[in-house]
Amino acid sequence: MKANRFWSWAFLALGVLYFALPLIGTFEFSMKMRRGVYSLDAYWAVLADPRFQATFTYSVMMALATIVVGVLLVVPTAYWVRLKLPGWRPYLEFVTLLPLVIPPIVIVFGYIRLYNTSSWLPLTGTALGTNILLMFGYVVLSLPYMYRAVDTGLRAIDVRTLTEAAESLGAGWLTIMWRVILPNVLVAVLSGAFLTFAIVIGEFVLAALLNRPAFGPYLQLIGANRAYEPAALAVIAFAITWGCMALIQVVSRFAPRAPTQPH
């Protein structure tokens, strides 16, 4: 028993070292901009860079738009499939998994080919069109996470009976979605939203190949030209991702608790 416990701790320590050492190293390096002492100079330099502010703001706006469109697309679809078309679930799951299988570079080349200036829908011809295209690309990339989060949330409630109860009380579809279903899967939706946020903030391929001023390409640009700032940016990016994860944990505490169900 004691030996087992020792090995458990040993493997845990190994895992922690494996994940933590590079981060500690990066963090330590990012503090070494000023010679001989630790300082936050690299962070100040990054935060003061107008390109950081512009690209970060751009990516945040894109992430918010992606979340809104993703929620509007995924929640009603997952709800409808669960309620009316349960036989379609395997197909929907397959479709939502495709972005994990098809590399983003293939997706973006497909987009450029389909929506170039000589196509029937020349989205890449304008900045707004390209932004919209990029946002839909992000929706596709985040689909596996958003769909799974929402579907798990829907599984936790009795969608059919709640819908019928609301209908019998005079509620229409919009009221049912807005006042009954969404509040009960809100935590799941927020989990999907934070994952989407983390994906969009760090995404490089789509933004770079569509030539949009996003945070991912900026990270790459800084990384190629500076010494300490890329390390600071990496730490900032990790902090944002972890912040998202922490928020998922926080909001899940506020989930409506399921009442006792009949046996």
Place this chain on the structure above:
Amino acid sequence: MSDQFLSIRQVRKAFGPTVVVQEFNLDVKQGEFVSFLGPSGCGKTTMLRIVAGFEEPSVGQVFIGGKDVTRLKPNQRNIGMVFQAYALFPNMTVAGNIGFGLKVAGKPAAEIRSRVAEMLELIKLPDFGNRYPYQLSGGQQQRVALARAMAPRPQVLLLDEPLSALDAKVRVSLREEIRTIQKELGITTVFVTHDQEEALSMSDRIVVMYDGRAEQVGTPFEIYNRPATRFVAGFVGTLNVIEGTIADPAAGVVTIAGGEISVGNRVAGRKAGEALSLALRPEAIALGRREGRDGLVTGTIREVSFLGSVIRVRVDMGGALVSLDTFNSPASPPPVAGERAEISFSSSDMLILDR
């Protein structure tokens, strides 16, 4: 149809090749409490869902208050429904749940508040308005579900096995409560159950369903004492079925277990020697001879079960086992298995099962 509030006309419902409800007709008066009683899969819940609008009948019509609602959506029918699984909205408080229908109907906040308070009083949970469903027991949740369904003053209240998930004690008290509230509000109610005791104790009328059809519609007294079919007789209450033979149709003499009994003119027109099934409730049979009872048969006591206030005795009558109930009396010893015994009954209590 003038005094009929809810009318179901020639309803048939099929899911693909499976017919679930067929030739269903029913008229329910305003304020009446009608139960659909039957075993699992008999179509009772489907029929209720057709009334609610969750299922559309393949054929037939449903009228509420004289209006054809067959093609109306559930949210346009002004019905209240209580589900077996409670179906309270987990994100809303008890008050939020009860007021939901009123809010959807666009009622002013003050009216909603006062109606919610009235409903909470009615279900005897006046201080539970701010609680969430997860903070309530199963019985309390179902009372809230009942209040929620009734708050918008629906035309018809539909109860889909609302008690079957509760434990026995709560079930009995809640069924009395439901009936009291229903009478108080005078709301037309359709109740689905597979529990005959619930149906018998709560209903003005019972629809016994089997294989998608209404086998019999009647008051609890009629259903229990004058079952129209073999199925109803067997499903409602305990029944002894005794096979007999018509000895003399004109005189109404039937042979059972080696003895002869008279069933009056109930076998007139039938042939001598024809087999028939006779049925008797356990409480209609007495151990020993009794004055005024014209049926007397001798048998052997096979089994004696002590059930508290009554003792159930199983008597072998020429191969057929017949159950009878006798009151437990501390002064007299209970019957003993293996003894010979006479049992008596009134032939007028005997049911002849034709189909």
